[in-house]
């Protein structure tokens with residue numbers, strides 16, 4: 683639905699991102715973190731030593747709480763990285779203990 687004041691939704695075009703091996707839709711131009719929230723995913727990584735879940739904290743690229751493994755590269759700040767069709771996104775330090 684178009685916004686009554688802002689008009690046509692410019693984010694209408696969608697791409698497909700892969701999150702931990704599963705496909706999810708994402709608006710082209712959105713950040714990875716926003717796209718994950720759109721799909722109900724709130725955990726981006728687990729802490730190394732205590733294995734505690736972390737998600738978006740600052741949302742502006744300053745805290746690194748939102749880092750994930752993107753296309754094989756760890757520590758990508760997902761709150762400031764835009765999605766791309768076919769992007770492979772993995773929860774960082776997800777391995778079971």
Ligand code: FES
Nearest residue numbers: 741743745746761
């Ligand atoms: S949420 Fe702080 S760097 Fe992304």
